Amino acid sequence: MNRTGRTALGAAALTLALGALILTEPAYSAEPKRNDRGTSTEQTGGGDKTGIYAAARIQYSGSVAKNGGTGNVTSTDVNWTPPPCWYAPYMGAKDFKKKMSQDIESQLNAPGMGGHAGAALTELQRHYEDEYGWTDTPGYKDYNVENDGKGMFWAAVENPDEPDPLKRSSCNDLPFWVPNGEAPPPQYEEALTPEILAALAYQHMQLPDTKVTLAPEAATKVNLPTWAWLDKAVFDEVQATAAVDVPGFNLQSTTTAKPVSLKLEPGTEDAETYPSSGECVINADGSIGEPYARGKADETPPCGIKYLRSSGEGTFKLQATITWEITWEGTGGAGGDLPDGTFGNDQAVTVQEIQAVNR
Template sequence: MAHHEDHRRPNEGLLIRGARATGALAVLFALLPSGMAYASGGDGGAHGCSDVDVCVDAGTPGSSGSGGSSGNGGGTGSSSGKGDGMCKLVDDSEIPCAPGYNPADRCFYQLMDPQPPSGPGHTDMNGADTSGPGAFYMKDCIVNDVGGIVWLTTPPATILPDPEELARQARDKMTLLGADIGSAPGPNSPGLVGVPVWLWNTKSDTTWGPNSATAAVPGLSVTATARVTKITYSMGDGGSVTCTTAGTPYKKSYGGKSSPDCGYRYTKVSTDQPGGKFTVTATSTWEITWQASTGAGGTLPAEVRTSTTTARVGELQVVN
């Protein structure tokens, strides 16, 4: 049985939080003329998240957020398609999330649809005159509870996160393991000096790939895909072999043939090793590429995973 080390990266530094501006709506009703009706659309507010302006597993407008092979799914997007969705936080809680983030004040702004009445006699929650050019926005801020419906003469500046940051978030959702090592002779079967040893990795999405996961914010999604490009087997006797395929599982019908793509021959016995066996360490190199919904793409630094097995090697004794 191969032993695995799981080196999944934690979401270090992503202390994600959200703020809901609720009481401000009551203030707005007091400022607007009586009988005024409006609809905010979506869930009635633009709720943001993250100290680094990235929402993990946020749903995209009108659809569901995507999860990786490890089963971490996103929230459901708005059926109205107006840009709301769910941000899945690091503590597995979820809050509504929306586009329209303004980095200047760390607030989200969502254009209201339909627009409340504007013009002479109509003001926003701050008493602003709405008789000139402009529009009503639902405002919600990360850093405090100030929010509600505001009138803006110029649309707020908005940004999307760096797609590579989302790619790293997608990578961190994956389960990437070392090889599930198969060998012939197996770890409990004695081999002989000079006799071919077959090595292979029992392929799965977590031991060979492809392994994919997606991270998204409204307006941008990034899918990262990981694949093993090589496995280096350190055989315990000072020698090693690097295989660029998963290897070929051994069958009895192959007899004493050598593996066509991943094999080794020992030149010394293992009797002086702990337990009388060599420790075989497999080091898998995972290549990670990413593709954004905007068409951008790239690669992330390779990830390395290890696993181990053992090999008992003896010497053929000739009897005179």
């Protein structure tokens, strides 16, 4: 059967029979968890009396959001997004046979199951029972149980943090076999790689709050330059790691964010920034800006703001946003660049009029 025929039947079969195989949030977590059978996440695939294991879980460590949540980094590249789905190790051959056989048999015996849907399920069953399967790739003889323990079936995993359901479900190939120690076939572009793990680490990375030091600190004055800076001692690069470790499969990537510049937005149009772009670059020692010191009152700060009117009884919301340079390194010496990221905070700034007394 050609790919067109495979797609027509595969769509129905996947919808009906593989719903349980499309793995959502439980397929990964920030903390190791145990399933309801007491099997740890590291025990993925294989065969003991517990039967079916959960899919390979992605473990996050380092500077990441709690409980596997999305971090606070915003990519500067509006066209870049984390992977909406991927393929991951799922089950050993014996466990996969047990699971698929039960699911297919149950659905074939369901009331009203016939026509194209029933035919699709029958062809799906034949794909895993007959080595001359019906797709554009070879099938499997008896679910490949003769190779149990020598590899795993891989299945689709949805990224629960992807808001578009169509993108989440775009990994819709049938589960496929990968021998231990080998890479998935090249046609499965969304199969887990160090680069995909790096992108997921990026998605879960938690950057520190960006609160700049100001001088004057409590309240500044109209037309008085306000110095702003970040010390290297309290503001340095951060790292997040995503890793998968199951029998026959071990990958990890560490994504590193390094601060490169500070953007100041005064919170009012009646203000000037230093420099005029409002972009304060990082210094050679890793700091940003320069601390104010006695005797610098008549100097122009290398990084700062001058407000041109009072904030009245309220405050201005100064937004300080850091741009971070993002790189990654992974298993096997892989590595590269990811789009720069940003994260910022608002700070309340009180601006007072300078009162003069005429005599």
